[in-house]
Amino acid sequence: MANKYLHIPRLRRVYVWEMPVRFYHWLNALVIVVLIITGFYISNPLGLLSHNDASHQYTMGWFRYLHFAAAYIFFFNFLFRLYWGFVGNKFANWKQFIPTSKRFFKEMWAVFKIDILMLKKNGKEQDHLSIGHNAMAGFIYFLTFIAFLVQCLTGFGLYAGMSSWWLPKLFAWVPAMFGGDILTRQIHHWSMWFFILFAVIHVYLVFYHDYVEGRGEISSMGGGFKFIEEEMFEKNAHQTPNPQKVK
Amino acid sequence: MNNEIIPKQPTYYEEVERKGYSRRDFVKFVSLMTAFIGLEQSAIGQVAKALETKPRMPVIWLHFQECTCCSESFIRSSHPIVADILLDKISLDYTETLMAASGAQAEAALQNTMTKYKGQYILCVEGSVPLGADGVYCMIGGKTSLQILHEVAEGAAAIIAWGSCASNGCVQSAKPNPTRATPIHKIITNKPIIKVPGCPPIGEVMAGVIVHYLTFGVIPELDRIGRPKAFYNKRVHDTCYRRPFYDAGLFVESFDDENAKKGYCLYKMGCKGPTTYNACGVTKWNGGTSFPIQAGHPCIGCSEENFWDNGRLYERGSSFAGFGIEADADTLGKVALGVTLGAVAVHAVATNFGKSKTLHEHQAEGNESEHELES
Numbered sequence: 001m002a003n004k005y006l007h008i009p010r011l012r013r014v015y016v017w018e019m020p021v022r023f024y025h026w027l028n029a030l031v032i033v034v035l036i037i038t039g040f041y042i043s044n045p046l047g048l049l050s051h052n053d054a055s056h057q058y059t060m061g062w063f064r065y066l067h068f069a070a071a072y073i074f075f076f077n078f079l080f081r082l083y084w085g086f087v088g089n090k091f092a093n094w095k096q097f098i099p100t101s102k103r104f105f106k107e108m109w110a111v112f113k114i115d116i117l118m119l120k121k122n123g124k125e126q127d128h129l130s131i132g133h134n135a136m137a138g139f140i141y142f143l144t145f146i147a148f149l150v151q152c153l154t155g156f157g158l159y160a161g162m163s164s165w166w167l168p169k170l171f172a173w174v175p176a177m178f179g180g181d182i183l184t185r186q187i188h189h190w191s192m193w194f195f196i197l198f199a200v201i202h203v204y205l206v207f208y209h210d211y212v213e214g215r216g217e218i219s220s221m222g223g224g225f226k227f228i229e230e231e232m233f234e235k236n237a238h239q240t241p242n243p244q245k246v247k
Numbered sequence: 248m249n250n251e252i253i254p255k256q257p258t259y260y261e262e263v264e265r266k267g268y269s270r271r272d273f274v275k276f277v278s279l280m281t282a283f284i285g286l287e288q289s290a291i292g293q294v295a296k297a298l299e300t301k302p303r304m305p306v307i308w309l310h311f312q313e314c315t316c317c318s319e320s321f322i323r324s325s326h327p328i329v330a331d332i333l334l335d336k337i338s339l340d341y342t343e344t345l346m347a348a349s350g351a352q353a354e355a356a357l358q359n360t361m362t363k364y365k366g367q368y369i370l371c372v373e374g375s376v377p378l379g380a381d382g383v384y385c386m387i388g389g390k391t392s393l394q395i396l397h398e399v400a401e402g403a404a405a406i407i408a409w410g411s412c413a414s415n416g417c418v419q420s421a422k423p424n425p426t427r428a429t430p431i432h433k434i435i436t437n438k439p440i441i442k443v444p445g446c447p448p449i450g451e452v453m454a455g456v457i458v459h460y461l462t463f464g465v466i467p468e469l470d471r472i473g474r475p476k477a478f479y480n481k482r483v484h485d486t487c488y489r490r491p492f493y494d495a496g497l498f499v500e501s502f503d504d505e506n507a508k509k510g511y512c513l514y515k516m517g518c519k520g521p522t523t524y525n526a527c528g529v530t531k532w533n534g535g536t537s538f539p540i541q542a543g544h545p546c547i548g549c550s551e552e553n554f555w556d557n558g559r560l561y562e563r564g565s566s567f568a569g570f571g572i573e574a575d576a577d578t579l580g581k582v583a584l585g586v587t588l589g590a591v592a593v594h595a596v597a598t599n600f601g602k603s604k605t606l607h608e609h610q611a612e613g614n615e616s617e618h619e620l621e622s
Contacts (some may be wrong), residue, residue, distance in 0.1 A: 009612075043563060044515070044563060045496055045498060045514070045515065046496075047498065047500050047515075052495075054491040054492045054494070054495035054497055055491065055495075056495075057495045057496065057497075058494055058495060058496075059495060059496030060493055060494050060495065060496040061494040061495070061496075063496075116594070118597060118598070118601030118602065124604075161480075161481075161485075161524075162482075162485065172471060176470075176471035176472050179415065179472075179551075179552035179553060180472070180522065180523075180524075180551040180552045180553070180557075181482070181521070181522035181523070181524075181551070182519065182522045182523075182548060182551050182552075182553070182554065182557040182558065183552075183553065183557050184522075185521075185522055186557065186558065186576070189576055190576050193576070193579075193580035193583065193584075196580065196584060197583055197584060197587050200584065200587050200588060200591060201587060201591065204591045204594070204595070208594070208595070208598060211598070211606070212602050212605060212606065214609045214613075
């Protein structure tokens with residue numbers, strides 16, 4: 001019976017996203033949603049009609065508490081991911097994100113042509129190159145890491161003044177650099193929009209890749225596996241993720 | 248006012264006595280000042296001793312691009328001794344606004360203090376220094392304020408930058424800053440500078456800074472921006488008596504609503520208390536009578552750098568300049584979100600055409616597998 005299937009490309013199960021990466025991803029997604037919602041509330045709280053005295057409610061207090069608690073989780077989760085970029089598998093390696101070679105840029109350009117312009121090569125639709133992140137995605141994630149950094153710096157910078165712990169106090173230089181809290185708060189608020197725009201594009205592209213590649217893109221962040229055509233696997237084993245020297 | 252420098256300077260206490268204040272008045276003043284500069288009770292003796300024994304400090308008070316509101320605030324400090332003795336005495340040497348001398352006499356007094364007390368006098372600067380057009384926007388006695396500042400700062404032991412003008416440029420340095428109004432710390436970099444921002448700063452805060460310097464002979468502990476920590480380490484928000492309404496989520500929605508009558512938090516009216524470091528909530532103004540928020544008006548953040556350029560005074564939303572009509576960050580974000588969603592939708596449709604062959608192959612493959620399972 002087995003030979004019946006031979007004309008269909010055999011798929012190889014590849015363990016792409018390790019457990020810590022998946023855990024990081026979903027925790028990150030959760031806290032970012034919490035941070036955006038609470039952040040919006042803090043920046044422009046709803047008009048509450050209440051007959052209660054102030055002492056009977058703590059609405060703004062709770063939103064701020066959630067925001068700060070989520071921010072701490074976000075921060076340590078982020079640190080953990082940076083660490084995992086050095087000890088995790090090659091799909092999680094920092095080299096996936098930071099362009100360090102000409103090849104990275106070439107691949108980014110190729111991805112741009114394949115996925116965004118949808119150009120054909122010799123009249124044929126082009127195959128997708130990557131098993132883990134493609135170079136373009138990796139680079140965009142690098143930008144998100146910078147956005148994470150900006151939010152951590154400005155957020156903890158604003159928080160430093162009201163904290164008695166040494167960790168947030170380490171960020172006290174940030175508002176001083178911007179000449180005060182007013183501009184720091186604005187940068188914190190503006191940068192938040194990056195996360196919203198990123199989320200929209202990110203979720204769309206996950207569906208897009210799942211749809212076009214048929215490799216289990218969506219479920220890969222659940223179980224960790226992607227299913228790669230044998231042929232592609234052989235061809236790209238050394239090429240993607242981001243160049244490892246061929247022996 | 249004479250140009251001669253008296254060889255032996257009287258102490259502050261001698262001056263207090265000469266002006267007819269009682270010992271009791273003096274001790275009250277000392278206690279008040281000790282509390283303001285954030286020292287414990289046991290330091291009262293130290294402050295009193297300093298004022299009793301130390302000869303008065305030679306001070307030169309320069310006025311550049313300013314409105315004199317700092318001086319006004321200072322002489323309205325709650326305790327009369329502040330105005331009578333501190334300002335009167337410290338400003339003896341030179342201050343354009345309050346000294347009796349004028350013209351050549353005044354300039355001679357300035358030169359006299361500068362040479363006699365080289366390296367010892369305190370330089371107080373009120374106002375920013377215009378650098379545009381070679382400094383012609385502010386000239387005194389034929390010299391530009393930049394020249395004067397350099398000359399006087401040369402022999403100063405320390406510099407106090409009074410008010411927002413001297414600390415960060417204040418309104419005259421708002422975009423496009425036609426006169427290139429520049430705060431002191433960007434011009435003088437080799438002297439200790441105490442920034443006492445605020446438009447104006449609180450009189451008691453100003454007095455406190457001077458008393459601290461008198462007592463200890465060193466400048467008070469400063470924060471990263473260069474402001475004395477004793478007065479600027481807390482946000483107005485942290486010491487605001489309306490803070491419980493903030494935490495409860497009860498806000499004034501417009502200036503004439505029911506919530507305003509109830510004294511709810513002014514956060515949504517653009518109050519900059521949460522981003523402004525000052526002692527308004529504790530020390531208050533006019534001898535502890537009130538402060539803006541107590542009067543029902545949001546804090547405008549007058550002691551913060553660029554408070555006039557960093558968004559609007561009565562709104563929390565942050566504006567982006569340079570979009571023709573000033574755009575709100577959130578409005579811009581929503582537009583960007585709309586554009587992104589549109590682009591995504593277009594791409595989604597285009598995918599079905601651009602990748603049709605791949606998609607069909609995959610589908611055929613999948614269907615085939617499904618059929619083969621049956622056979």
